[in-house]
Amino acid sequence: MYRSCSGLKERRFNVSRKVLAVLTAYLIKYFPELKTLSPSAPIVMRVEECLDAAGIAGADMLAWSAALNTSPPRHDKQDSEKEDKSRECKGCHHSAVIHELIVTNKSMAARLTILEAALLKPKRKHAADEEQEQQQAQSDQEAKPKRRRKSGNKPIDGVV
Incomplete structure (x- = not known):
C-alpha cells in the first residue's frame, strides 16, 4: 500500500x-x-x-x-497518582531551573558592575586630565599682565 x-x-x-x-x-x-x-x-x-x-x-x-x-478508557487512581508525582517532579525541576537562573543573573550583574567600573575609571582620569589642562590654560592666560599703550596722544596717521 x-x-x-x-x-x-x-x-x-x-x-x-x-x-x-x-x-x-x-x-x-x-x-x-x-x-x-x-x-x-x-x-x-x-x-x-x-x-x-x-x-x-x-x-x-x-x-x-x-x-x-470507541472512546479511550478513563484513568484509574494509580494513573492519577503517577500524574501527580510527575507534576511535582516538574515543579521541582522548574524551581531548580529558576534558582539557577537567579544565581546566574546575580553573577552576571556582579561582572557587569566590575566591567562598568573598569570602563569608567579611564574616563574619569581623562576628564580630570582635561580639567587640569583647562585650569592650567586659564591660569596661563591670567598670568600675563595686560600692557598699556605707552604712547600718549599721538595722532593716528591718515585720520583727519
Missing part, C-alpha cells in the same frame, strides 16, 4: 514507520465511512485489494475500525 514512500533504496526518501502506522490507523478507523460514502472510490478499491492480498477479512477490518472509534 505504501510502496511509493517506503522501502526505497535511499533512506532519506522513506517515510517513517511511525507515520505509516498512524496513517494506517486512520485509514482503518475511517474506512467504513469512506465505503458508505462512495463504494467505487479509488481509495476504497485499493484498500480492498490490499486486504485481499494480505488475507484480511472485511469483518476484521470493521472490528478494528469499531475498536479505534
